[in-house]
Amino acid sequence: MLIKSLIVIALVIAAILIYAATRPDTFRVERSATFKATPAQVFAQINDFHNWPAWSAWERKDPGMKKTHSGAASGVGAVYAWEGNQNVGKGSMTLTESIPNQKVQIKLDFISPFEGHNMADLVLQPQGDGTQLVWSMYGTMAFVPKVMGLFFDMDKMIGKDFEDSLNNLRAVVEK
DSSP, X not given: OHHHHHHHHHHHHHHHHHHHHTSOSEEEEEEEXXXXXXXXXXXXXXXXXXXXXXXOHHHHHOTTOEEEEEESSSSTTEEEEEEOSTTTOEEEEEEEEEETTTEEEEEEEEEESSOEEEEEEEEEEEETTEEEEEEEEEEEXXXXXXXXXXXXXXXXXXXXXXXXXXXXXXXXXXX
């Protein structure tokens, strides 16, 4: 009986691993919000990492995290590194593209709790008398994250933080 149980367990594990291998090699998480503010007002917040503590959901998950800024003061070449608790981990963001009042692109390098190298785009579009911001994060999925993705919905996990951040940003730019 023990051998039959072990065989069944091995088959289930093999099926999970095979299924995970068929999952997409890339991911994308995206959220958007419209603000009663000009593109310039929103751009000023997202183009300068010094402004992110006022609205980033991750800043609120660990108010005591260690943060450093290097490179440019804002715009292309600005670097923001952090090291915090299990909720925020350790990593850095580098601003790689900055088109005034239109787009900010960021290279994300996560060190812990899991290593990952992704990109994020924050794209602004005038929307009537306001501004729409579309925030997306995308990258490749190695095998282990594919397996984890079978049990944890990354879109829901990261998407919730994007939504919270966008709501916080709304409060900053609309006051």
